[in-house]
Amino acid sequence: MRYTPADELKRRIARFQSMLRQEGLDGALIVQNADLFYFSGTIQRAHLYIPAEGKALLMVKRNLERARRESALEQIVPLDNPKELPAMLDAYGFGVPVRLGLELDVLPVVHFQRYQKLFAASRLEDASGLIRRARAVKTPFELERLAEAAELCRIVFGNVPRSLRAGMTELELAAEVEACFRRHGHQGLTRTRGFNMDISYGHTLSGANLAMPSFFEGPIGGVGLNPSFSMGSGTKAIGRDEPIMVDQVGIIDGYGVDKSRVFCMGRLPAHLERAHSVALEILAGIREKARPGVTGGELFAYALQKAKEYGLADHFMGHKEKVAFVGHGVGIELDELPVLAKGATMALEEGMVFALEPKFVFPEGAVGIEDTFVVGANGLERITSFDEGIIYLP
Structure with missing residues (x-):
């Protein structure tokens, strides 16, 4: 210990x-x-x-x-x-x-x-x-813990293709993901500061369930298993040619990183592939613009403008119900500062850590990406890593 x-x-x-x-x-x-x-x-x-x-x-x-x-x-x-x-x-x-x-x-x-x-x-x-x-400003000791949490996520996300099979339920895939987390040292608890913002390990969702809004302040929701925790994985069978998003919080020694990737057995429709490419462009653009002194509000405005330029504003960060942020601080809690949100005035400082998650949500599912970054003197440095594209499986 x-x-x-x-x-x-x-x-x-x-x-x-x-x-x-x-x-x-x-x-x-x-x-x-x-x-x-x-x-x-x-x-x-x-x-x-x-x-x-x-x-x-x-x-x-x-x-x-x-x-x-x-x-x-x-x-x-x-x-x-x-x-x-x-x-x-x-x-x-x-x-x-x-x-x-x-x-x-x-x-x-x-x-x-x-x-x-x-x-x-x-x-x-x-x-x-x-x-x-x-x-909000992490120390070198904290950054070491976050790097270990990122390595935990790399291991778990790398195991998803071996676990995924057509016809299994979201819950069955979530059980595989969460068991892998626990085997490799996840503490089994995700802390949030927001009132009633309960969450477990994260989301493992597919198809139309990705578009189901919930009480949780996030772009994707899920139906859950019952009204007492109406969010996250349900009993829906995972099909072919639909998006499967694994959005999880990897935690080691109390410190967590947030990460999302899209998997698919078969092929996604062209409009979802296009939206995913736009999400990657937004992430890359924010990486270029994010420097100490830049506010979270400025970065959110950039992301929203990009979504508008591609005609995707109606799907950016939600569909039926949207959230007005594209990034949030992480660490001991999932909802730390800074927030890359509409009107946010807090300026970035060197050592701040946040999860950046440009996502697009459609009635038939969602695409996008989420990675965790630390603010360096010259811009963002990636903490989490994995294939950024849609991960296609036979």
Whole structure:
């Protein structure tokens, strides 16, 4: 089992502390699993206090032994009851924070109300934007984990042609894909920050099911198996001469990349082949234009304009229901910053990582591509790799 090194945690916390000071916050109290993992290296049930100045304090409800083994933070202490939080901060020299940051984008209201009572003398403010900005720029350590996740995807996608056969159901193919992921170290959980944005490993869909919109904020949906999780693979038999899209999140040591490829047994209609070529052109164009300082909104506008030039705007990023993005940040969560979306004003920075997914959706299916890239000083550098074209099988 691999743990996050102490110097890595120090760098992450120092970057965040600089943001806290710029915003005039005295500190931030962090409880959400993804953020806990990023700043402490563990997701044991705990409160992590990061002061604007000084060492972070991890206060653990359960399990203290595992937290001390998994986290390289210097100050890890037991916390029997959250009511002890103010006293604990005072005991470690932090006093009562005047302005206290919380993860208000994900924190349940009932928890927020408890913190209001506990920190009655403090002004509770939203620090989630700062946290997400800090996490958006990946460190070399994180990029190593993402490269390993990309290698996992390469292995799994390479196994698809050996698993695929006419007449098998989407669910059967998904089971083969997911089993391959697990055999090679996938953690079995895909984290998302968005409320109710549940997802498993990703999508394995075919034909008209690719055009079925769902609750999930994505260009393709699928019917799923039942209304409790009405997305993803269903019992539809996979046929010949129709698109099969494998859109999966490969995850190693908590870090995930997003990747899609189109397979087909036989041959796709000419209009789908043409649309796939346009998707590749959009991806190549964004790779040329994406530099530090360019906004996600500018890149989405370029992609949409290209789709219009080819007469494909009605099919770009959805059919019956569209999404207004062509890329999204990835890392510990599937929906990180930056977002290449309509009107997005966040500028790209060196070290940001995002999945770029130009796709076209038709009533009879969908085509397109998705790969994960890191923003370099001179442009995008590909993390995931595989044959970009439609992968035809006998």
